[in-house]
Amino acid sequence: MxxxxxxxxxxxxxxxxxxxxxxxxxxxxxxxxxxxxxTIITLVAVAVIARLLxxxxxxxxxxxxxxxxxxxxxxxxxxxGACWGVIRERFNQLMFGFYPSQEQWRPTLAFVLMFVAIAPxxxxxxxxxxxxxxxxxxxxxxxxxxxxxxxxxxxTLAGFGIGYAALKLLSGPAGxxxxxxxxxxxxxxxxxxxxxxxxxxxxxxVSLGIPEVESSLFGGLMISVxxxxxxxxxxxxxxxxxxxxxxxDMFIIKTLSVAYIEFIRGVPLITLLFVASVLxxxxxxxxxxxxxxxxxxxxxxxxxxxxxxxxxRGGLAALPTGQYEAADALGLDYxxxxxLIIMPQALKISIPGIVxxxxxxxxxxxxxxxxxxxxxxxxxxxxRGDADWNGIVWELxxxxxxxxxxxxxxxxxxxxxxxxxxxxxx
Amino acid sequence: MAMADQSAGKSFRLSMLLYDTxxxxxxxQIVMLALFAxxxxxxxxxxxxxxxxxxxxxxxxxxxxxxxxDINQRxxxxxxxxxxxxxxxxxxxxxxxxxxxxxxxxxxxxxTIGVLRLSKNWLVARLMTVYIESFRNVPVLLWIIFAMTIxxxxxxxxxxxxxxxxxASMFLSDSVALTNRGFYIPRPEWGDGSLPVxxxxxxxxVGIYIFGxxxxxxxxxxxxxxPTFWIxxxxxxxxxIVAFYIMGQPITLNYPALKGFNFQGGWYMRNSLISxxxxxxxxxxxxxxxxxxxxxxAIDKGQSEAAAALxxxxxxxxxxVVLPQALRVIIPPMISQYLNLTKNSSLxxxxxxxxxxxxxxxxxxxxxxxxxxxxxxxxxxxxxxSLSISLVMNVYNNSVKLKER
Numbered sequence: 111m112x113x114x115x116x117x118x119x120x121x122x123x124x125x126x127x128x129x130x131x132x133x134x135x136x137x138x139x140x141x142x143x144x145x146x147x148x149t150i151i152t153l154v155a156v157a158v159i160a161r162l163l164x165x166x167x168x169x170x171x172x173x174x175x176x177x178x179x180x181x182x183x184x185x186x187x188x189x190x191g192a193c194w195g196v197i198r199e200r201f202n203q204l205m206f207g208f209y210p211s212q213e214q215w216r217p218t219l220a221f222v223l224m225f226v227a228i229a230p231x232x233x234x235x236x237x238x239x240x241x242x243x244x245x246x247x248x249x250x251x252x253x254x255x256x257x258x259x260x261x262x263x264x265x266t267l268a269g270f271g272i273g274y275a276a277l278k279l280l281s282g283p284a285g286x287x288x289x290x291x292x293x294x295x296x297x298x299x300x301x302x303x304x305x306x307x308x309x310x311x312x313x314x315x316v317s318l319g320i321p322e323v324e325s326s327l328f329g330g331l332m333i334s335v336x337x338x339x340x341x342x343x344x345x346x347x348x349x350x351x352x353x354x355x356x357x358x359d360m361f362i363i364k365t366l367s368v369a370y371i372e373f374i375r376g377v378p379l380i381t382l383l384f385v386a387s388v389l390x391x392x393x394x395x396x397x398x399x400x401x402x403x404x405x406x407x408x409x410x411x412x413x414x415x416x417x418x419x420x421x422x423r424g425g426l427a428a429l430p431t432g433q434y435e436a437a438d439a440l441g442l443d444y445x446x447x448x449x450l451i452i453m454p455q456a457l458k459i460s461i462p463g464i465v466x467x468x469x470x471x472x473x474x475x476x477x478x479x480x481x482x483x484x485x486x487x488x489x490x491x492x493x494r495g496d497a498d499w500n501g502i503v504w505e506l507x508x509x510x511x512x513x514x515x516x517x518x519x520x521x522x523x524x525x526x527x528x529x530x531x532x533x534x535x536x
Numbered sequence: 537m538a539m540a541d542q543s544a545g546k547s548f549r550l551s552m553l554l555y556d557t558x559x560x561x562x563x564x565q566i567v568m569l570a571l572f573a574x575x576x577x578x579x580x581x582x583x584x585x586x587x588x589x590x591x592x593x594x595x596x597x598x599x600x601x602x603x604x605x606d607i608n609q610r611x612x613x614x615x616x617x618x619x620x621x622x623x624x625x626x627x628x629x630x631x632x633x634x635x636x637x638x639x640x641x642x643x644x645x646x647x648t649i650g651v652l653r654l655s656k657n658w659l660v661a662r663l664m665t666v667y668i669e670s671f672r673n674v675p676v677l678l679w680i681i682f683a684m685t686i687x688x689x690x691x692x693x694x695x696x697x698x699x700x701x702x703x704a705s706m707f708l709s710d711s712v713a714l715t716n717r718g719f720y721i722p723r724p725e726w727g728d729g730s731l732p733v734x735x736x737x738x739x740x741x742v743g744i745y746i747f748g749x750x751x752x753x754x755x756x757x758x759x760x761x762x763p764t765f766w767i768x769x770x771x772x773x774x775x776x777i778v779a780f781y782i783m784g785q786p787i788t789l790n791y792p793a794l795k796g797f798n799f800q801g802g803w804y805m806r807n808s809l810i811s812x813x814x815x816x817x818x819x820x821x822x823x824x825x826x827x828x829x830x831x832x833x834a835i836d837k838g839q840s841e842a843a844a845a846l847x848x849x850x851x852x853x854x855x856x857v858v859l860p861q862a863l864r865v866i867i868p869p870m871i872s873q874y875l876n877l878t879k880n881s882s883l884x885x886x887x888x889x890x891x892x893x894x895x896x897x898x899x900x901x902x903x904x905x906x907x908x909x910x911x912x913x914x915x916x917x918x919x920x921x922s923l924s925i926s927l928v929m930n931v932y933n934n935s936v937k938l939k940e941r
Contacts, residue, residue: 152660359561373919376922377915378879378918380893395582469673477677501689503686
């Protein structure tokens with residue numbers, strides 16, 4: 111007799127997957143316990159983390175916020191770990207240095223407005239009109255920080271108006287080239303000789319202004335942000351010019367650019383800051399003596415420009431030759447080709463590098479403490495030298511490190527976001 | 537061609553300097569050069585005017601004058617009577633010392649962390665990410681000062697090691713003492729007869745190299761694989777140890793011991809050196825780790841899959857296929873990190889380590905008042921170091937460049 115082959119006629123009900131193959135169990139088996147070696151490593155890592163947290167958490171959460179000296183923290187039986195009073199007491203100093211407390215709204219306002227100013231650069235969804243504010247912001251922020259009469263920055267701004275007017279008026283009758291030269295000359299002459307008498311005259315008529323604050327009172331995170339942001343903002347155009355110079359066919363221009371870039375990249379920033387603090391006045395006309403913060407910003411800008419040039423050169427090199435050739439084929443001259451075709455693409459590619467340069471520069475601003483400016487690192491000595499806080503170590507350093515970390519970490523995340531967004535490849 | 541002929545036929549006009557592309561680049565370059573020369577002349581003129589006002593001329597004679605200050609950390613003979621030039625060299629050697637030590641430690645740490653960050657173990661990979669993000673996002677100057685403060689504030693004073701019920705104790709069976717003045721570690725003493733031992737050791741190193749070559753050739757010829765690792769290890773240790781005992785144990789260790797208020801004997805490593813070294817290496821290691829990770833990730837997955845398909849074990853896939861290709865990507869950023877480390881070592885001035893910035897750019901500058909000359913020499917020194925490192929990098933880059941047909 112032949113046996114009927116067995117054929118199932120009804121569907122089996124779906125079984126749940128084995129426990130080890132789903133959800134968290136599977137994830138843990140694959141990522142933490144995939145072999146004997148891995149299991150040991152995981153256990154050791156867990157032990158190390160647990161150990162660190164067991165030490166750290168009790169140390170961190172302490173009712174010491176209101177204490178006024180380290181002695182008080184040690185004497186208080188309720189406090190067995192961190193003495194956070196130092197942060198509460200010195201918070202304003204760490205932010206603003208010795209900036210007068212009734213004027214501290216000014217740096218704060220400038221800081222907030224800075225985000226408004228860079229927003230249109232960072233996010234392209236915002237209206238382009240905001241760029242006008244970005245252009246005005248440098249003058250506004252300098253006026254807010256240093257104070258004084260409002261006429262100085264306004265008249266400086268007026269220089270651009272004068273230049274533009276000269277360009278418009280003369281380009282008809284005298285030709286573009288002459289108009290250009292006259293406009294530049296007029297602007298520079300106005301800045302050199304026109305601004306201060308006119309501003310003074312206006313000030314004596316309508317005295318509008320806020321109290322002046324000396325540079326020696328500047329300090330804290332404010333100084334780091336100011337030097338970092340102005341360094342990067344001014345170094346970007348110089349960097350672009352240097353990068354183009356390095357790519358140029360013209361021998362002399364190329365040599366000068368390469369020499370400058372390699373020289374700056376070959377020396378540590380601290381030597382340039384020494385130049386700012388003791389040497390820069392030697393190279394200026396006798397009798398000139400200007401602000402130390404301004405001198406530092408100049409040197410930091412020159413420093414960052416070389417790094418910026420290398421970043422942008424990377425962007426230029428990454429563009430396919432076809433782009434240059436296409437620009438030539440359209441009959442564009444050098445500057446038009448650069449402005450309309452090459453630079454928009456090259457800058458886009460180099461944005462992550464630019465942000466990276468900025469992060470590096472922002473961290474490097476701590477070096478100004480070595481030439482005696484009171485940035486957060488420079489303030490450490492004075493705070494630890496105070497009788498109340500003598501001997502404090504971890505809390506202060508941890509807080510300052512955290513301040514810098516917040517800035518740099520969020521910037522590096524932004525650059526990663528940008529990298530993803532700008533990716534035009536598949 | 538026709539156009540070129542036409543314009544060549546015309547006589548030269550002045551406006552062609554500006555509007556003719558053949559001459560324009562020449563015009564621009566000459567104008568630029570003139571502007572540059574004018575700028576330099578302006579700066580130098582100002583400088584001489586300023587110097588004349590304070591009755592000084594650029595003068596390097598101070599280099600041969602006695603320095604008049606002590607340097608506590610030195611690799612060569614130096615006293616306060618030595619010249620400023622010698623102080624400069626002492627500082628330069630200290631810079632190179634900390635840079636060399638830092639590069640080694642940063643490489644070891646960085647490669648380990650970079651590889652571990654790619655680990656399949658989720659927890660380890662996350663831990664390494666935390667390390668990298670926390671170290672590279674905080675200024676290195678802060679790390680240096682922080683390390684220095686921790687060493688001076690939390691380590692015991694030498695006097696705490698004293699007495700029967702001392703509150704601090706030495707490590708590794710009383711051979712290493714960590715104090716708030718620095719670390720004391722044993723120092724080898726070279727007695728009579730240590731020269732032969734050293735010679736034997738060097739010979740065995742040569743032997744290891746020759747053996748490696750020979751084993752490689754033999755493997756290519758016959759296909760036999762020798763246990764090279766074990767033979768090399770044996771070659772490394774056994775001859776030297778045998779020679780050591782035959783010569784009657786000529787090399788001894790000089791242990792640090794507490795005498796009076798401080799430790800005597802052994803090697804004394806200053807806090808400033810240790811904190812600078814550690815902080816620079818931990819900071820740079822985060823960047824090296826990123827370079828290593830990027831290098832390994834740059835290798836196409838197909839490469840390791842193909843190697844696995846050939847039947848290579850995972851270890852060999854790494855060492856024979858992935859790493860040789862990844863190294864080409866890893867080495868250039870790594871060398872530029874070494875360069876950064878060397879430049880960052882100039883922050884030694886913040887913890888009082890006497891590197892070239894501390895001697896030439898610090899005390900010599902302040903004592904002689906020769907700011908211009910000192911900073912110029914300082915910049916040239918760093919420039920020379922940087923340029924030689926980038927020279928090495930270029931040579932390497934050319935040697936590993938993909939040979940394309």
